Structures are given as C-alpha cells and as structure tokens.
Amino acid sequence: MQQFELSEEFVSHLEKLIQANNKEDVAKLVEPLHPADIAEIIEELDTEEAQYLFLLLDEEKAGDVLAEIEEDERQRFIDSFPPEVIAKRFVDNMDSDDAADLVGSMPNEQQQEVLSHMEDLEQAGDIVDLLHYDEDSAGGLMGKELVKVNENWTVLTCLRELSRQAENLDEIFYIYVVDDDNILKGRLSLKKMILTPTSTKIKNIYNPDVTYVTTDESAESVGRIMQKYDLVAIPVVDSIGRLVGRITIDDVVDVIREEAEKDYQMMSGISQDVESSDTVWDQTKARLPWLIIGLFGGMLAAYMISFYEADIALFPATAMFIPVITAMGGNVGIQSSAIVVKGLASNSFNTKNIFQSITKEISCATINACICSSIIFILSLFFNLNSYAMPITVTISLFIVIMFASIFGTAFPLLLNKMKIDPALATGPFITLTNDIIGLNIYLFTGKAILGWLM
C-alpha cells in the first residue's frame, strides 16, 4: 500500500455518495484505508456526514479513527453522539490511553455518563485509574495494554498466556517479566522466546536490564529517555516498583514534536498552539496579547526618547540610527537566548559548563561586536554627517548594545530556568522588547554625552 493522498475529488465524490445514502459504496471506498487516513477525511466533512461515516465503520476501526482525529475537531463529533453511543461504539474499543484522553477531555457530567454506559468493565476500570494521573506525566501518557509474564513460568506457559493477552494488542514489542507481587524484574524479547526450548523457565532467560520510568516522571523526560536509549516502548512502574502500564514511541513522538513546536511558537510570540486552519477568533486570541505587550513596550521606548527630544531637534541625525540599534540588539539577543534554550531543553547544561557557556558567549559577543562596530563606523562615514561625532556615537553604542544583548540573552533564560519558569519565554517578543528599551537608552545616553562633548 502506497500512502493515501487526500484529494478534493475524493472528498467531493465521497460527499456525493453520502448524500445519495449509498452505504455500500461509501464502505467500499473507506474500509481499506488506514484509520489515520479516515481521520483526515472525516476532518474535511461536516458533522452530519462525519457521523454517517462513523456509524458505517466497524467498532474496532471507529475507535482507532477517533483516536487519530485532532483534539479540537474530536470534540465536535463527540458532542454529536449520545453518551451511550460514545461508550459502546468508541470508548469500549479504543486503546486505554486514547480512551482515557478522550474521556478526560469531557466535562465531568458527561464522563460519568459515558463510563456508566460502558460494557467492558475492565476497560472502564483502567480508564478511571488512568484519569488520576497528570496528563503531562508518564502516568498520563501510558496505556494499560501490555504483555507481562511471571518469572516462574516456563516458555510454554508464556506462549499460551501470550495468545490470551495479545488479543487486544496490535503489536507486541517487548514482554515484561514480573514476580508474584507484580514487581517489574526485566524484559524478554519475543525473539529470545522463539529461540529457546519451551521447558526453560523465564527466570533463566529474561534480561534484567530494563529501563523503566515511574508514573510521576514528566512527559518531556520520558521522551528524552526513550530517545536516548532508542526504545520503542517503556514500562511504567508505581512508587514501589509494580508494573502499571507502558508508553509506546508513537505517543512520545507527539510529545517530542510538540515540545519543539512549543519553543518555536513562544519565539514567534504566539501564546497558544494555533494553526492556519483555526478560526480567526482563535488566532487573534493567541496573537493579540503579545502584540499589546509589545505596544506598551514600544510606548515606553517612546517615553524614553521623549527625554531626548531637545537633543534630537538639535541633532536630527540621531533618529536615523535608532532602527539599526534596536534591530541589532534584538537579533543578537534572540541568537543568544535560542542557543541557551536549546541547550537547556537537551539537558546539556551543568554547573561546570554554565560558567563555560557564559565565558564563551562573551568571547563570541566581543568578536561580533568588534566586527559589526567596525562595519557601522565605515558605513556611517558615507552619510553626510559633517563630523565624526555621530559615527563615533553609533559605533560605541552598537558595541555596548551587542555586548549587553548577548549577556542578557544568555543570562535571562538561565535565570528563568532557575526560577522554574519556562526559559523559552526569553526568546519571544519579551527579549526583543527589553533589548529595544535598554539599547535605546544606551544609544541616546552615549549620543548625548559624545555629541555634547565633541560638538
């Protein structure tokens, strides 16, 4: 199967079939597709068409499709079905982690109603368990579906147990080994099991080197561990080491991507995750707050400049270089902060190299400041400024601004991190703003001193 490409023709053909109530052809068109593809199609349909399509899918697939639909969109469908249908058609058949996410996103009352209509009581119990965990923790990410065997069993017992346990699982990646108290002891690969005589005890063949996380480990850190050790699944244990669930790499890939996107979004001055497909109102809500903060910052800058109004009237050329000073401060600050934020995210800082990084940043800033100041000195000589006072002012100010912005851009995210605030906040409009205001003051103050003195 080559990947399915969603086309407008496909959607409009499907819509026509739905409107003609041609169940057979709709099913024939959609059934062979992967749940992720069906989810894409459903996102293009209106609520009634989507409902129609959902009810044609077999129960197993309907649950998988629902799990693949984006969260905002999903709400729309969920609200269009009665609690009983949600329970029996979807929640009963989804993986426990997806089911818990779905139920967790509902208002309390709806949650209770859906849970009370469920037929699979084991699944309902699992969901209630999973809902206790913070959604950004290992407990919130994990699913209850896993294959575990007792260390005292033989390979034969295991094979028999596997066929029973594996019924609900799409794929088996690892088999976990526990003792009689359900304490995680190690892992066993299917490969090992196939290649070992069936009378062997698990105790003698399992691998005790198993990397696990506890339920309260942060999602970010689970991602880091799975990436570092190249794991496809990781077992989750409670505080006394009992095996309670497992997290698969596909859920973690989403966390890793979202993590990277969050930093990107912060840097762009967007306060929540929006996409071009979101409504105008959602987009405005995410963007306006930063613009207003920027606006107040800009007015503060205007207020500072107003103190120098008389000087500007006297030396209007001062105004010419305001943009270059603010822009350079902003650019240098963002570069420095971005490097620190990335370093913090990949956990590559420790006490020893924080000091090293700052020293390095200062060296780097000095080189950049020297080169940029020399260039601006030469360029500003081409302006018809009648004296050396202005070029000297601009050169000295730019040097100080670059040095300041580098050091501030490095120190600020480190400080935020120390205060347990997301350091990525330092890369957004906030740092540009601070650099603008401080840079302007450095420039105008230097200008006043030098121009007053030289002219």
Place this chain on the structure above:
Amino acid sequence: MQQFELSEEFVSHLEKLIQANNKEDVAKLVEPLHPADIAEIIEELDTEEAQYLFLLLDEEKAGDVLAEIEEDERQRFIDSFPPEVIAKRFVDNMDSDDAADLVGSMPNEQQQEVLSHMEDLEQAGDIVDLLHYDEDSAGGLMGKELVKVNENWTVLTCLRELSRQAENLDEIFYIYVVDDDNILKGRLSLKKMILTPTSTKIKNIYNPDVTYVTTDESAESVGRIMQKYDLVAIPVVDSIGRLVGRITIDDVVDVIREEAEKDYQMMSGISQDVESSDTVWDQTKARLPWLIIGLFGGMLAAYMISFYEADIALFPATAMFIPVITAMGGNVGIQSSAIVVKGLASNSFNTKNIFQSITKEISCATINACICSSIIFILSLFFNLNSYAMPITVTISLFIVIMFASIFGTAFPLLLNKMKIDPALATGPFITLTNDIIGLNIYLFTGKAILGWLM
C-alpha cells in the same frame, strides 16, 4: 535499571582509574552501562582516555557506543585510530546504517582504506550500497538488517529462518514478506506467527497492507509517514518494488527533532546547527552572517530616515515612535510567517485553503490592527504633543504597518515555498528587516503628509 545520571564525580573517578591503568575496575564500572550512557561518558574524556576506554569494550558494544557519539566528537576518535582498527573494531560490528554514516563522513581515501580492512564482506558490500544514496533520503536513512520471509514458505521454515536471520538484530519488530523476486508483498507480525499452526503457508496469513517508501523519498517525508501511521519501522523498496532495507523509528525521531530545530534555528537567525558546547569560532560563523545582513538593512533604514531629517528637526517627536512602529511590524510579521511555515511543514496547505488562509489572515490582521491602533491613539494622547497631528499619524501608520506586515508575512513564505526555497527563511531576521524598512517608510511618509497638512 533506573536511568544512569552522568556526574562529575563519576567522570573524575573513572579518569583516576584510567590513569592508574586499572583495567579491571574500569571495565567493571562501564560494562553494565547502556551504549548511550557510555557515549556520554566518552564525550567528557580527552582523546587518550577515550581511546583507552574504547579498547576495553567488547567489539559489539564498541560499535554501538561509537554510533551514539555526536558526529563532531566522533571524528576526533576516528582520527585517533588507524584504519584497520576502525574497520575491525567498529565498522564490522555496527548496524549497517550507522556504519554507512560513519564511513560516509570520512574523506574518500580513508573510506577506501577502512573498507579494504573489513572482515565482514557482506557488511562491506552493504555499506558500499548504502553510500550511493543521498543522506537525506530514505535510502540514506535505511539499514540493511531486516527479517524477510518468502510467501511460499511455511511458518515452520520461517521460524527456522528467523533464528538464522535474527542473529544480527537487537529486536524484531516486523517480518516482511517477499515473493521469489524479492518484491515486497506484505508484512507478518511475530504475534501472528506464534499463534498460527506451523504448517500454514505464509501466503495465507500475511497482511498485504504494508506501508512502504521508495529509496528516493525524502527523510522529512519518511518522518511524516511514520508519524502519521504510528509505525515503528518501515520497509524501503527500490523503483521496481524490491525490498532493499528498513528504517527504524529511532533514526526518524532524530530527523523529526532536527527538522523542528532547523526551523527554530532559522527563526533565531543562526545559519547552522550550533550548540552552547561548540567553539567560539563555530558559533561566530553561524551568527555573524545574519548580524551583518541585519546591519546593512539597518543602515538602509538610516539612509531612508535621512531623507526626512529636516522634518524630524521640525517635529522631533516623530523620532519617539520609530521603535514602536518597527517593533510592531516585526512582531506581527513573525507571527504570520510562523503560522504559515508550520502549516507548510505539516503539509496542511492545498490550493483551496491557501486562499482561505490569506482571507483569514486579513481578517485577523484587521482585528489586531484596529485594537492596537486604538490603544496607541489613546496612549499617545498622554504624551505632551501639543496637537492631534502626531497621535493621528502614529495611529494611521500603525494600522497600515500591521496590515502590511501580516499580508507580507503570510505571502512571503508561500512565495518562497513556490520557488522551492525553504519557507522557514521567511521567519528569520530577514522578515524583521524588510518590515522595519517598509514600516519606517510608511510611518515617515504618513507623518510628513499629515503633519505638513495639519500643522
């Protein structure tokens, strides 16, 4: 095993043992660790200590450790060993994809020497094959290690073949099914194989729904497909459908993360991947080019302002609002571009919704522009400006600047994308620069018109 935490104490203890030439204790300390942890330790050691440690590891592990070391660091070790040691100790024992990456990063001459010293001729052949592919394509990502079975075999033959083929594999995730011509027909899960009577023919139990990619598919697109379909491994076929390799999720997680980081880096105005651990020179090389471009842009802005010098001397208050105008243009532009770049990256644009996005962007811009302009009008009244001319100028200019920056910020990355240039370029200092210059012109021109007319 809980995750290993690298500490300074651990490293200094290890260094002491190495200096005392205490092989036994060093081995005892390091052997139980995961290759990824040993790689972290080695990155902290100097070249000679690292060499010492490498030669103590067993061959299998030494190869795994080398594969985990960061590319820049790796070069340092590679250069410290003679080609014969590299070939026999490392390349012979690595996974073919990692081995090909390693050999591919060497100069041509060293490549030939290393290949000629290899003992595992099959591996050497695989490496030569893999080196043909572009490193950013599926062919460049894939490894040759995979488990494949012929559709005409029985489950029993398969199980026997598996024990042979699986010898070189850490884990088996999927078994691929091919016909007599090695054409990929489908996949088979280990689970299915365990649960089926051994005399059954593979033909009757395999799953023909297998998502694959061709060798020339881009790494980015492989990442997208594996994420979308939640795959742990994906088979790679050549242009006529023959199975030639497989890509595992851990390699793709790196691609996904690097992709997200690249956009982040572009936005921060850093032209290549640098980290706080890189040398001052590497950091300067990555950062200075954008600063110089910004500097020239700023000087262009200065040149534009110089045309209005006489006006500024007359109305020095004009200078006050320069920073707010440039900052707001920059902020709005980055927001718009970031949303488009993200949309393009997730492939969520098509002809129909490009038009929709632009319409939405204009609506959103109009709301933001109205609110921000109203705020600036009120705030600027508090300044002692003696007339309404300045507030009106600033208000009208800000409105136009926000509208322009939104539209330009949306259209520019779309245009770059159309021209097959990375649209992420539009989010960096470049867009801020353009918005600064155009915003300033809008502001000063409006100011001249209104102030000349009103006063």
